[in-house]
Amino acid sequence: MAKPIVFKLTPGRGKGSRNRIIAKEIRAQLTKELNLRKIKRSDLKDLAEEFIAEKKVQIAKGISPIREKGRRFPAYKDPSKYPGPKRGAIRRKYPDKKPRPVNLNLSGKFLSDLTYRVRSGSKPILTIGFWKKLSILKELGHRKGSSGQRKRPIIPTADERYSVALEKTLFGKLQKIALLRFK
Amino acid sequence: MAESPTKIRNGKYGYEFDPYELAGLDRGAKLPSDVLEDIADFVQTKMLETIGGAKSPVNNKPYTGLSKDYRKFKRDFGPAKPNLELQGDMLDALQARIVSSRNSVVLEFESGTQSKKARNHDIGDTLPKRQIFPHAGESLRPGIRQGVRSIINDYLREQDDG
Numbered sequence: 001m002a003k004p005i006v007f008k009l010t011p012g013r014g015k016g017s018r019n020r021i022i023a024k025e026i027r028a029q030l031t032k033e034l035n036l037r038k039i040k041r042s043d044l045k046d047l048a049e050e051f052i053a054e055k056k057v058q059i060a061k062g063i064s065p066i067r068e069k070g071r072r073f074p075a076y077k078d079p080s081k082y083p084g085p086k087r088g089a090i091r092r093k094y095p096d097k098k099p100r101p102v103n104l105n106l107s108g109k110f111l112s113d114l115t116y117r118v119r120s121g122s123k124p125i126l127t128i129g130f131w132k133k134l135s136i137l138k139e140l141g142h143r144k145g146s147s148g149q150r151k152r153p154i155i156p157t158a159d160e161r162y163s164v165a166l167e168k169t170l171f172g173k174l175q176k177i178a179l180l181r182f183k
Numbered sequence: 184m185a186e187s188p189t190k191i192r193n194g195k196y197g198y199e200f201d202p203y204e205l206a207g208l209d210r211g212a213k214l215p216s217d218v219l220e221d222i223a224d225f226v227q228t229k230m231l232e233t234i235g236g237a238k239s240p241v242n243n244k245p246y247t248g249l250s251k252d253y254r255k256f257k258r259d260f261g262p263a264k265p266n267l268e269l270q271g272d273m274l275d276a277l278q279a280r281i282v283s284s285r286n287s288v289v290l291e292f293e294s295g296t297q298s299k300k301a302r303n304h305d306i307g308d309t310l311p312k313r314q315i316f317p318h319a320g321e322s323l324r325p326g327i328r329q330g331v332r333s334i335i336n337d338y339l340r341e342q343d344d345g
Binding site for chain 2: 057058060061062063067071072075086098099100101102163164165168171172
């Protein structure tokens with residue numbers, strides 16, 4: 001069974017990857033500004049939804065959400081083959097699909113499967129990613145560049161970061177939560 | 184007259200800014216490279232996002248619409264809106280880099296060909312003006328300036344906290 005592809009925001013543990021550095025920063029911010037136990041499940045859900053919405057806006061404009069992968073998704077190698085000509089098979093079936101921007105959107109199923117899971121409590125955990133098998137395989141394909149496609153992952157690995165703009169969305173939302181909880 | 188922050192440098196059309204000045208902050212300590220890199224990444228993303236929405240990153244106003252004929256032609260390549268993207272080479276060429284020695288960030292179009300195209304859009308030479316970079320006396324839109332201010336303030340706060 002395909003393992004879920006996820007990005008976890010958790011209280012960081014020890015040295016290592018950028019993911020943990022981000023998680024540590026979030027935790028530090030949470031502990032400075034909030035009593036961890038006061039973070040509600042609904043706060044984390046709001047955070048996730050805003051973050052995913054912002055991520056999808058950027059992807060729709062051809063912008064990669066992962067910092068280390070450059071700002072724009074690489075172009076299609078041969079637009080005459082994919083997505084092909086206007087009257088070709090793909091574009092007749094999906095008339096909104098055009099060569100630009102490169103937005104990882106054909107039927108819409110892949111991006112609609114991008115979702116989250118939350119766990120509140122003394123150690124809040126927010127996990128963003130894919131749990132459905134087909135979308136996991138698609139993201140793996142984007143990550144590895146399967147079938148000759150260029151690499152266009154959207155879930156960062158442990159050694160990668162989200163773009164600064166997306167990180168700001170995350171921290172900005174956390175600050176708003178902090179202000180709300182301190183009222 | 185104020186010098187334009189946007190000019191051609193080594194054949195590349197680009198915009199250089201001082202982050203403190205962009206953020207509307209008093210000039211402070213030299214920013215470390217990683218903070219400048221964060222600012223560069225943020226500004227580049229936000230500029231691309233704004234242009235992708237067919238708006239100018241300078242004033243956030245919608246770009247002048249496309250002509251009827253060009254709109255019809257463009258539909259084969261992408262959305263029929265003035266998002267400065269037909270085959271995408273020009274926006275793919277927009278890169279950000281830091282200049283540590285000057286405590287500044289540069290956004291520029293990497294290739295000569297794309298630089299010429301970008302400049303044409305930016306000043307409205309043979310095309311309707313669809314501004315990309317600030318000119319003399321101008322700045323980027325408030326949302327971008329606010330984000331840069333936030334990055335600098337976060338860094339300064341970390342320094343204070345020790």
